[in-house]
Amino acid sequence: MPGEVNVTRRYFLPQLLIATVCGWLLLCLWGQPAVAAIDVTEAPGELNLSPEVVLLEDSDRTYDIASLPAENERLPWQASGQETLNFSFSSSAWWVQVDLTNGSEAVVRRLLELAMPLHDYLDAWLVDESGEVIRVWQTGNRRVFDSRPVAHRTFVLPIDLPPGETHRVVLRLDTHDGLFDATPLYLMDGASFLAKSQRELMAFSLYFGALLALLTYNLLLYVATRERALLHYVAYLGSFFVLMFIARGFAFQYWWPNWPTFNNQIVPLNIGVFILTLAMFTCSYLSLHRHSVWLPRVLYGAAGLCLLSAMPALWGHYGPLFRTMIPSAILLSTLLLVVAVWRCWRGDVLARIYLVAWCVLLVGITLYFLRVAGVLPYNLITEYAVQAGSGLEFLLLALGLAWKINQLKNEKLEAERKTHELQRQVNQRLEAEVRSRTRDLESANRQLAAMARTDPLTGLYNRRQFLTLVDEELGCRRRLGQAVLFVVMDIDVFKAYNDTYGHQAGDEVLVKVAALLKQHFRREGDHLFRLGGEEFGLLLEADTLKAGYRALERFRGSLEALRIPHQGSVYGVVTASFGLVACEDFEQVPDAQALYSQADQAMYEAKQQARNRIVVRNLLPENT
Structure with a gap:
């Protein structure tokens, strides 16, 4: 035994x-x-x-x-x-x-x-x-x-x-x-083989059925519209369909079971035809002839090289064939990617769809050829990547073609519309010019109003807007009987920072501080101001003084956590001092200037207490 x-x-x-x-x-x-x-x-x-x-x-x-x-x-x-x-x-x-x-x-x-x-x-x-x-x-x-x-x-x-x-x-x-x-x-065993065969047959039936449905549908669309890109799409999809049907063994089983030599010759030849139809489809799909004279010629040349390298299959040579076809296919693929990226950069929506679709297919083809070359092992991913990638690719390209046809339809309607508009062009020109000047004036006024309200460096409200907005807020809270919480914040020893690091670095610190303020104080009632230099104002929407204090303390900690180096500070990093005033007795703070004065005094107390801290001036009743 x-x-x-x-x-x-x-x-x-x-x-x-x-x-x-x-x-x-x-x-x-x-x-x-x-x-x-x-x-x-x-x-x-x-x-x-x-x-x-x-x-x-x-x-x-x-x-x-x-x-x-x-x-x-x-x-x-x-x-x-x-x-x-x-x-x-x-x-x-x-x-x-x-x-x-x-x-x-x-x-x-x-x-x-x-x-x-x-x-x-x-x-x-x-x-x-x-x-x-x-x-x-x-x-x-x-x-x-x-x-x-x-x-x-x-x-x-x-x-x-x-x-x-x-x-x-x-x-x-x-x-x-x-x-x-x-x-x-x-x-x-027999049962396992039958189950495996049924699974594969179901998957391939769905795959080839989907490709055939897309091919038939777009062929009928071409008959109806005579759009050349549709015909190229049908040729491209048809050559790929035949290639996959041969590569998976179905063509030899059902189409030509007694022609083994032809079955082997048709594989590389069909690859060459597939690459040529891909180049043709790309040129018409992206309308490359409108954007360049030489670019379509380069793509056709690379595709023709791939087709020419498939000719030895007619004489029974296959090993050297793939050694030359694979570099040619890589060259064409690289060119297609470059063209798609270029058109995407120029804002072409169709190119974006094409780039995504082509990348999906390219990944599948690359995995397959690397598996054929022995670089990658055989597994479900490397074996069926072409099917998965191509199915998604052709769906995306069909979507792009629908968008292209709709675009062409709109262009045709636009051309017809222009013919009619020429008759009224003279009368409308003056009206359009007046509207344009009016819009420019309104835009300029909006920009001036925005510049008058905001600080150009930080984007926060400026001091003028502070006076107006806080006076309005004080009046509103006086009517509603609500307390007001206001903060004056000053970056510590900022003059020394500018002297050490330069004013440009100082401006960058101000921008970072403003951005951090916007992150922390985002409630609808929160208002942020740059009052001048390194000084900021914060009008807070908080239910209680404790809540406002906690929010301010979190911001102080976050600012210190930025770890912006500052040699002139005892803390070694950029910090700030805060004066927080809470008041509902509007006799003591009748206007924005009085409120600012109270908070500014509290801020200076924080400066005197070694900085990087919050000093509270509580003007609320004791039971609040």
């Missing part, structure tokens, strides 16, 4: 000559690499075999299934360790082995799937314990579709394991021209 052979290989004793001879004879027949057999009765419904197999590179293509068992022990087999078999660009053939054992008392059927529809040549053998080949498969993308044992877009091999026996699956993977696609390898 294979399990016994594995035990013999690991634990054979040199002193037992008979065991050694028996082990050697079995190894010559069976050739088991140092990987344990997989018990299919204990394996999950869908098992990724890629990390479990062993690999052998056949650079000279000298091995065959007849000579392989006898030489197996001395061959450089290596454990895969890959989540997905990926040989990228390689001139060798690759052998893959895995042992499957049935520990049950009944025949077990499993399905081995190579989930890559574009693999060129696949030869497979099922070998029993005695080394006899009991089943052979020869299929691949370069052989007719009927060579596949299961009619499926990927390669599915049915394996029947008798009870209590171990069989080896041997695969030989080869390519026509040295380009391997990443090949996932799964082992499944």
